[in-house]
Amino acid sequence: MAATVTSITPRRSATTAAPTPEPPRRPFRDNPRLILAGIAILLVVLIALVAIANGTSRFSPDFLSEFVLYALSAADLTMLAALVFVLARNIVKLIVERRKALPFARFRAKLVLLLLGMTFVPAVLVLIVGSELMIQSVDRWFNAPMDEILTSANKIAGDYYAERQLLVSDHxxxxxxxxxxxxxxxxxxxxxxxxxxxxxxxxxxxxxxxxxxxxxxxxxxxxxxxxxxxxxxxxxxxxxxxxxxxxxxxxxxxxxxxxxxxxxxxxxxxxxxxxxxxxxxxxxxxxxxxxxxxxxxxxxxxxxxxMTQAFENYNQLRVLKRPLAGVYLSFFLMVTLLILVGSTWMGLYMTKRITRPVQMLAAAAREIGAGRLDQRLEPQSNDEFGSLVEAFNVMASELATSRRKVERSTIELERKHVEVEGRRRYIETILERITTGVVSLDAAGMITTINSAAGRLLSLDRRIVGQPAMAVFDRADLQPIAKLLTSGGRTKGEPSAQEIAIPREGQELHLAVVATSLLAESGASEGAVLVLDDVTPLIRAQKVAAWREVARRLAHEIKNPLTPIQLSAERLRRHFSTAPPPAKALVDECTVTIVGEVESLKGLVDEFSQFARMPSPRTIPTDLAQLITDTISLYRGIFSDVRIDQRFAPGIPLVRLDAEQIKRVIINLVDNAIEAMERRGHIVVETQLDPSNSLVRVVVADDGPGIPPAEREKLFLPYYSTKRRGSGLGLAIVRRIIAEHGGSIEVGNNAPRGTRFTIELPC
Amino acid sequence: MNVQPRTLHLLRVFAVASVLVAIVHAEPDIAVTPIARDGQVLVTFDMTDAFGPDVRDAIQSGLPTTFSYEVELRRVSALFDRTIAQVTMTASVRFDNLTRRYQMSRSIDGRVEDARPTEDQEAVRAWMTHFERIPLSATAALEANGEYYVRVRAHTRPRNAWFFWPWGGAILGHANFTFIQ
CATH class of the missing domain: 3.30.450 (Beta-Lactamase)
Structure with a gap:
């Protein structure tokens, strides 16, 4: 017997306060008691019909030919209609189910057809054969000998009565x-x-x-x-x-x-x-x-x-042969139809009883597959389907337990992932913000990350991620890094550091590169990390410091003998003031030259001293635009062929700076520009605001001949000058002032021509 | 139309067979004659071809045999005809095979009007099928020059119905008349 599974019910918490809804009424087909009661009623009706059919001889012919025959025919037609309805309804249902591709539709159709075939064919055959036998047996009731005997008996009785009546009549x-x-x-x-x-x-x-x-x-x-x-x-x-x-x-x-x-x-x-x-x-x-x-x-x-009654009964049976045979045939047909309706209904019912638990198992399996693991089936039988349902429920329960464990692990993993992600973002942010360049490689030598600083320092963009590092660093200017990586691979975990110089826009970029191999606990290589530090400002500062020391010593060593030299020269000129004119002229010329050169040397020494002893800037919030305006106003009316324009970006805040030093910087740059343009041209002094980097830029651009890239880095070195006159300390001082303000200065080409100095100051 | 000789022959055979079947199985019919006399609508009707072998066998077997006639006087109407009067006549006979006598009775609307024995089968046939001057309604209930008809529906019992579809139709008779006063 198939298991009866009423429904798929998710297990609810017992603590719900809401009143439990009344369970839905079970349909007739799911109620064995009702089914048994229906079968019992059908049996009683059948027995009653059999009794009525057997007793029809005791009833009047009208009862037989009208009531019984009519009732049986009506019952036959009703059951035929019921059979057609049940069959048609289920055929339509099967067709619809198959079209909708519902699960087990094909199986149900086959099962129903099989059951129908198993009952329909034998029942119809029995009906045909039985009807024929019945008609023949009814015909056999009326045979010639019986007819003759009963007719004779009736004739004897009738003749006897007639004869006696005739005799009485004669009397x-x-x-x-x-x-x-x-x-x-x-x-x-x-x-x-x-x-x-x-x-x-x-x-x-x-x-x-x-x-x-x-x-x-x-x-x-x-x-x-x-x-x-x-x-x-x-x-x-x-x-x-x-x-x-x-x-x-x-x-x-x-x-x-x-x-x-x-x-x-x-x-x-x-x-x-x-x-x-x-x-x-x-x-x-x-x-x-x-x-x-x-x-x-x-x-x-x-x-x-x-005798007469027997004859009459016999003849009445003959007269009522058709309705009588009709009664038996109707009854037989009714029983056949009952069997067919019953078997059809039972077949469909059994099919449903068989397929429904499987369907519900499939549906529950789909629910569990969809992640709803609280689905359970309610077994109502102890047969194989009941065991299957129980096993399913155990499986679902274990799945739910495993799911909960997995969910807990997932939550823990997610928490850790969030933590790691946060840490990663933290490190990424740091990496993005720091000026140190970081490039990481995997075990295969592929670049996995590169931060902005590294990209900027190495002139690489993020598209190199995923490319082989050796191919990327095969570029001419980056080959020192490739060599470092090659050598770092051999050191097995020991960081290898090297300072390399990379030409960048005509200047040298000094990078301190450290390559560190990443080793797993097993010792296997998991890649490498390149850390790049721009040490160019440091080197510059070191150079400036060295030059300041040189300047201080030069000033000390040179300035001390200058005064005795000058005094000696003046003494010589006074001593030879009375000398003959040629000698006096010669002495005067020599002493003037000596005093002039001494003065020149003094000036040079003073500049060196100033460079060496430049004070630290005393910064106060200053209106940069006003400072530039005031500074540029010094040139008004001096150089008629030089036009100086000012362009100030709006919204520039007050900048902490030493106004005198910055004024000197601007004057130095403008003087250099005027000198480079040979006092004829156009100079633009403008300010720019970079709020994302909290910077203010001051740009001094000219349309002079420009500076070749090779000369640009040297511009800021002491004692380097392209001018015929000058100590070569101007731009060195400018760089130092800007550096001591926490900024930077760069030189580049101006479009369409000329030179462009860009000062960046923090704001 | 080109008809094959064989087909024509078959059609002829079918036609002849149909006529023979119609002659052998003559359907019962009711001849109805309504008349108005002495302030009454009287109906005479006679059911022909109803006393066939089946009925005779049924009577001879001793089965009580009944012919019921529902006689209706109806007024012709455009939509639904109206019944003016209705009478149910019943003629019954039972044959005693021992005494060889027929016991006949007649009732009108369930009321036994006459009963008599006979030994004459023809008298039985007439008793069962022929009704003379049955009073149906007073002519006062009729409208002058009105169109009426008398409909007679006969049922015979016992029914010698066949299996599976025992519902047979009634035998119908019909006669129109115009009531002229």
Whole structure:
């Protein structure tokens, strides 16, 4: 027996306060008690029908041919309609299910067809064969010998009655003729009785009743009546005899009716055969009537009745053969239809009972596959399906437990992932913000990350991520890094550091590169990390510091002998003031030269001293635009062929700076520009705001001849000058001032021509 | 139309067979004659071809045999005809095979009007199928020059119905008349 699985119900928490809804009513097909009750009612109906069919002979033909046959036919048609409906409905359902590709639709269709085939074909065959047998057996009821026997028996009984009636009629006629000469109106009836007595005593008849005609009264239209005169009866007559039948028959005979005989049944006592005859006078006038009665005993009458009854029953069966056969065939058809309807319904029901648990298992499996692991099936049987459902529930429970563990692990992993992600973002942010370049490589030598600083320092963009590092660093300027990586790979975890110089836009970029191999716990290489530090400012500072020391020593060593040299030269000039003119002229010329050069050397030494002893800037918030305006105003009207424009970006905040030093920087740059343009051209001084980097830029651009890239880095070195005059310390001082303000200065080409100095100051 | 000789022959055979079947199985019919006399609508009707072998066999077998007639006087109407009067006549007979007598009876609307025995089968046929001057309605209920008809529906019992579809139709008789006063 298939398991009955009512529904898929997710397990709910027992703590829910809401009232539990009333369970849905189970349909009839899911209620075995109702099914059994229905089967019992059907059986009772069938038994009743069988009883009715068996007892139809006791009912009237109308009951058979109308009520029973009608009821059976109606039941047949109803069941046929039910069968067609059930079949059509389920065929449509199967077609729809198959079109919708519902699970088990094909299986259900096959199962239903199989069950129908197994029941339909045998049932129809049994119906056909059984009907034929039934019709033949009904036909066999009416065979010739039986027909002959019953007809003969009926004829014997009927002839006997007819003969006895004929005899009684003859006696009645004979007695009537004998009484024709008797005065029936005489009060003395003894002669009549004497005349009649021999007929009774000789048992010709059992009773004789004589009537006389009473003439009609004076009223017109009245008919003659009969009046009993005398009756003679044998003592063998049964009790309970009445004269009514004889009186009626006498009157009937007197009226001239053809029917002058009658049979009076006394129940079990027998039959009375009456015959009437009219007594007529010699002139033909009716004077009376005589009724002769013969008695057939109860046994004889009963036997005759039984013979006739058998004949009548036989003939009635023959007459009602068709409706009778119809009743049996209808009943047979009804049973067949009952079987078909029942088997069809049962087949469909069993199919559903078989497929539904599987369907529900499949549905529950789909639910579990979709992640709803709280699905459970409710087994209602202890058979294999029940075990299957139980195993399914155990599986679902274990899956749910595993799922919970996995979920807990997932949550923990997610938490860790979030933590790691946060850390990664933190490190990434740091890497993005720091000026140190970081490039990481995987074990295969592919670049996995590169931060902005590294990209900027190495002039690489992020598209190199995923490319082999050796291919990327194969570029001419980056080959030192490739060599470092190669050598770092051999050191096995020991960081290898190297300072390399990379040409960048005509300048040298000094990078301190450290390559560190990443080793797993097993010692296997997991890649490498390149850390790049821009040490160019440091080197510059070191150079500046070295130059300052040189300048300080030069100033100290040179300045000290200059004053005695100058004084000595002036002393010589005074001593030779009285000398002859040629000598005096020579001395004057020499001493002037010496004093001039000493003065020049003093100026040079002063500049060196100033460079060496430049004070730290005292910064205060300053309006940079106003400072530039004030500075540029110094040039107003001095150089007629030089045009100086100012462009200030809006919204520039106050910048902490030493106004005097920055003023000196601007003057130095503008002087250099005017000198480079040979005092003819166009200079632009502008400010720019970079809020994302918290920087303010001051740009001084000219349209002079420009500076070759090779010369640009040297510009900021002390004692380097492209001018014929000058100490070569201007731009060195400028760089130092800007550096001490925490900024930077770069030189580049101006578009379309000229030089462009860009100062970046923090704001 | 070109008809093959063989097809023509088959059609002829079918036609002859149909006529023979119609003759052998003559359908019962009811001849209805309504008359108005002495302030009454009287109906005489006679059911022909109803006393066939089946009915005779049924009577001879001793089965009580009944012919019921529903006689209706109806007024012709445009939509639904209206019944003016209705009478149900019943004629029954039972044959006693022992005494060889027929016991006949007639009733009108369930009321036994007459009963008599007979030995004559023809008398039985007439008793069962022929009704003379059955009073149906008073002419006072009729409208002058009105169109009426008398419909007689006969049912015979026992029904010798066949298997599976026992519902047979009634035998119908019909006669129109115009009531002229």
């Amino acid at each position: 009645a006629n004979r007695i009537a003729r004998a009484l024709s000469s008797v005065d029936l109106g005489n009060r003395d009836v003894r002669p009549i009785r004497d005349l009649l007595a021999p007929n009774v005593t000789l048992q010709r008849v059992q009773m004789i009743e004589v009537y006389r005609v009473v003439p009609p009264q004076a009223q017109r239209g009245s008919l003659p009546t009969l009046e009993p005169v005398v009756d003679v009866a044998a003592p063998a007559l049964p009790p309970g005899y009445s004269r009514a039948a004889a009186d009626r028959l006498a009157a009937q005979a007197l009226s001239g009716a053809r029917e002058t005989r009658s049979v009076e049944t006394l129940g079990n006592s027998g039959d009375l055969l009456h015959a009437a005859a009219v007594i007529r006078a010699k002139d033909g006038r009716a004077t009376g009537a005589v009724v002769a009665t013969d008695y057939l005993t109860g046994d004889l009458a009963a036997r005759s009745r039984r």
